[in-house]
Amino acid sequence: MGICARGSLRGSFAVHKMARIMTAILDTRRYLTNFDSARQGNILTDVLVIGSGVAGCRAALEAARFGMVTLITKDAFAKSATNYAQGGIAFALAEDDSTDRHVDDTLRVGCGLSDTEAVKTLVQQGPPCLQELTAWGLELDRKDGDLALTREGGHSVNRIVHANGDQTGHALMETLERRVRGVENIRLFEHCFVIDLITIDGVCRGAVTYHEKHGHQLVWAAQTILTTGGCGQLWRESTNPAVATGDGFAVAYRAGAVLRNMEMMQFHPTTLYVAGAARALISEAVRGEGGYLIDRAGERFMADYHPDAELAPRDVVSRAINEHLGKTRSNCVYLDVRHIRGFAARFPHISKLCADFEIDVTRDGIPVRPSAHYMIGGVKVALNGRTDVEGLLCAGEAASTNVHGANRLASNSLLEGLVFGKIAGQTAGETCITLPKPTPLPGVANKNPESARTELLMSDIVHSLQSVMWRNVGIVRFGERLQETCEILDFWAHYTLDKTLDTPMGWETQDQITVARIVASSALERTESVGVHYRGDADANAHSEPYHILVSCGLDGLLVARSELEK
Ligand SMILES: Cc1cc2nc3c(=O)[nH]c(=O)nc-3n(C[C@H](O)[C@H](O)[C@H](O)COP(=O)(O)OP(=O)(O)OC[C@H]3O[C@@H](n4cnc5c(N)ncnc54)[C@H](O)[C@@H]3O)c2cc1C
Numbered sequence: 001m002g003i004c005a006r007g008s009l010r011g012s013f014a015v016h017k018m019a020r021i022m023t024a025i026l027d028t029r030r031y032l033t034n035f036d037s038a039r040q041g042n043i044l045t046d047v048l049v050i051g052s053g054v055a056g057c058r059a060a061l062e063a064a065r066f067g068m069v070t071l072i073t074k075d076a077f078a079k080s081a082t083n084y085a086q087g088g089i090a091f092a093l094a095e096d097d098s099t100d101r102h103v104d105d106t107l108r109v110g111c112g113l114s115d116t117e118a119v120k121t122l123v124q125q126g127p128p129c130l131q132e133l134t135a136w137g138l139e140l141d142r143k144d145g146d147l148a149l150t151r152e153g154g155h156s157v158n159r160i161v162h163a164n165g166d167q168t169g170h171a172l173m174e175t176l177e178r179r180v181r182g183v184e185n186i187r188l189f190e191h192c193f194v195i196d197l198i199t200i201d202g203v204c205r206g207a208v209t210y211h212e213k214h215g216h217q218l219v220w221a222a223q224t225i226l227t228t229g230g231c232g233q234l235w236r237e238s239t240n241p242a243v244a245t246g247d248g249f250a251v252a253y254r255a256g257a258v259l260r261n262m263e264m265m266q267f268h269p270t271t272l273y274v275a276g277a278a279r280a281l282i283s284e285a286v287r288g289e290g291g292y293l294i295d296r297a298g299e300r301f302m303a304d305y306h307p308d309a310e311l312a313p314r315d316v317v318s319r320a321i322n323e324h325l326g327k328t329r330s331n332c333v334y335l336d337v338r339h340i341r342g343f344a345a346r347f348p349h350i351s352k353l354c355a356d357f358e359i360d361v362t363r364d365g366i367p368v369r370p371s372a373h374y375m376i377g378g379v380k381v382a383l384n385g386r387t388d389v390e391g392l393l394c395a396g397e398a399a400s401t402n403v404h405g406a407n408r409l410a411s412n413s414l415l416e417g418l419v420f421g422k423i424a425g426q427t428a429g430e431t432c433i434t435l436p437k438p439t440p441l442p443g444v445a446n447k448n449p450e451s452a453r454t455e456l457l458m459s460d461i462v463h464s465l466q467s468v469m470w471r472n473v474g475i476v477r478f479g480e481r482l483q484e485t486c487e488i489l490d491f492w493a494h495y496t497l498d499k500t501l502d503t504p505m506g507w508e509t510q511d512q513i514t515v516a517r518i519v520a521s522s523a524l525e526r527t528e529s530v531g532v533h534y535r536g537d538a539d540a541n542a543h544s545e546p547y548h549i550l551v552s553c554g555l556d557g558l559l560v561a562r563s564e565l566e567k
Pocket of ligand 1: 054080
């Protein structure tokens, strides 16, 4: 059985029209860990869902209508980006709104790289998902009995629903967690780390996991759905929770999946900047409700950079702040909300957060600066959630459905998790009932060779990696620096990816190096600026047809290719 063999799909871009392909050296092993099906615990399930954010919960609930689901998450259930979402979820519900208008806004912000069919699916299937959520007990904020709708940058009308003011994600997670825990067909493993996907002859058969109590286990599944979220933890400044280390991208890459547009990291313009404190997001809805940006001299500056000033798209505001910080030699700018009446009632979480740092929002500006926020790229999927690896599906921030193109419209990502999580769950569920029940396969084992090379300290590498990604693969990028970053990452890879480690922190570090290399290579290959990817050295007069950057694991290392957009 070919569990380590580089199957026909591994490294293959066969179905794509390629403009060019380049190869880089990233010496990853097929599996990070040793395992043996004869010695370790074997768990059987129809559908394996990895990750307990909005996409994972929604996928599990749908798949459980067809068979037995095992939901695995590496920390406590609620530790996900979903739980921290503040602003809300976009739905075309208002009287002056329509699905066409929401589609148009999403496509316009996506800068020509979005897939129209995917965007239509996202927008059209949103309202039924909202009905389900309210039936399951999600209470949304209301004004005079109607849903309170707000607006964020890039939206042409107010269409964003929210809960408990600025704690939408928390309310959503409580609703989904209650629902998931109430379904008999869903078995839940918290504090269980997915180290790698098991592929046999190129087909995904489940995953090798590490549980803090039970150690290594093999989970055999007819269908596997990756919903592992993003990778904001690759950057020094980030809004993302600690779990966002990009494991899903790395395991999919090692298993032979194709990743798309991984250079597209969206930077959020306004993250609380207090020295020594963890970075926390100050929602864009604050600017939507009238908050404006001032510099340390108390001057508004956004109108100098864009006609929409504070409500310009996120990438524009992030770059403007970045440039203004340079011009004024400052570490942060300030979000001024002193004039907003009832701010504490509308944004209770942000007000408390500021108060914890002795910032009185009625008197003081909130110190902010940009940070890494949302991975637009991801594991390439078809509209039904299928990846290029048979038996493997993907949804949520980990997936590239192509709805966001080169820039994500605010509050479209929770919507994406709901809609495409449900679709992936349905595809997996419908497929698993047509397949034989999974059984543990005897003699499936992996043993990596010992490494004699020096072991580097993992925590040192993570800090250095976050710094270099922030400096060289941040808001403004240059070819020379990107090339240098690839070389630095290859050096770390040489001394860390050859080791067989035995802790989640070790595997996360190996995944972070792998994903950082994929992001840096993709950013190097995309030589012009588009959407959130801004090249400071781009030739402003050069024009090329829109293309995708695809990455896959080839026989000689990492393959990076430009591909024409699918028609
Ligand atoms: C601070 C903040 C505010 C935001 N505000 C909004 C907003 O207002 N509106 C909006 O639409 N979007 C918002 N976003 C973006 C949105 O929250 C995310 O894109 C979305 O929640 C992602 O959902 P997900 O289910 O794909 O992943 P997540 O919610 O991140 O869940 C990923 C899950 O995978 C698990 N996991 C990861 N690796 C492994 C592994 N190796 N083994 C096992 N489990 C693993 C994690 O533990 C977690 O449970 C915000 C994001 C942040 C960080």
